[in-house]
Amino acid sequence: MTDKQVDDLNIASQELLITPNALKEELPLSENARKTVIEGRETIRNILDRKDHRLFVVIGPCSIHDTKAAMDYAQKLKALAEEVKDTIYLVLRVYFEKPRTTTGWKGLINDPYMNDSFKVQDGLHIARQLLLDVAELGLPAATEALDPTTPQYLQDLISWNAIGARTTESQTHREMSSGLSSPVGFKNGTDGSLDVAVNAMLSVQSPHRFLGIDPEGRVALTTTKGNQYGHVVLRGGGGKPNYDSVSVALAEKALEKAGVSTNIMVDCSHANSNKDPGLQPLVMENIANQILEGNQSIVGLMVESHLKFGNQKIPANLDDLEYGVSITDGCIAWDTTEQAIRSMADKLRDVLPKRNA
């Protein structure tokens, strides 16, 4: 019973949503999609276990707002993935949930029509359909796990997750990650602090008990087994990058001291490129050079890339949206992406197999 004088004073309304099971019944996992996810997760786990010499690169738009453009991009990425697959394992960045510094568009699930209509029910459908289409193509998908309710709807289609710089320190996100079925990368904090990511790694490998939702959408005491495939993601912060060899060596030492995996992913965007998307290929080149010079810890990269360079504000008239341009952080264009990935693969083709030997 709600007591109108004390309960929910700041809740304007609540609307029931489709349950995870009902969404999955409408949009079931196909056999091909299932194969993609199983292979995607296994490959990334093998890379983290050093059983597979390749680098994995999570690459794609900062956020998805147009599924047609996303599929256009995915098709190109699939072709590139085939070309470089002996050296680089490409994973499509499919981000539907955006953590904002203050306010702003929170992503396709929250507001799929980008007009403050917040049609979350549609957002869940659109997101799941896109993940199915991407998986059907044979391309593994990565996302940021932000809202603790959405994993039950979508995670059967995800091969790698990020916990963002704004939530790595959150107990809720560490608990959720301990139950995710795929590897999870924890970003360092927005101020550059690595401690929060190291502590997250210590937390995620343990079992947790917390309030979650079950596949029928009911509130459930959720007990997790712990996720042994956590790793850190260096994204820079506090106005400074942290992809350079000294920062990477310091991160390795901190991870060793904490007794956790020294696997490191470098996010070439965000504070590592001072939010200038055009600098990302330079970061990629620097990482390739570090590996050539003997680095052992860097196993993955993240790159923000779209069909076209830069970003755009959401226009008042959505007809004015420019096709293939990010509406959140700026991205590198497709031709630059192809060049940067090919050049990285060419540089590392001979050295990576020897690294794990």
Ligand SMILES: O=C[C@H](O)[C@H](O)COP(=O)(O)O
């Ligand atoms: O990657 C995306 C953004 O950096 C993140 O969501 C924060 O964005 P904002 O500072 O524009 O809110």
Ligand SMILES: C=C(OP(=O)(O)O)C(=O)O
């Ligand atoms: C929000 C993101 O990154 P970070 O958490 O590092 O800011 C992102 O990758 O979209």
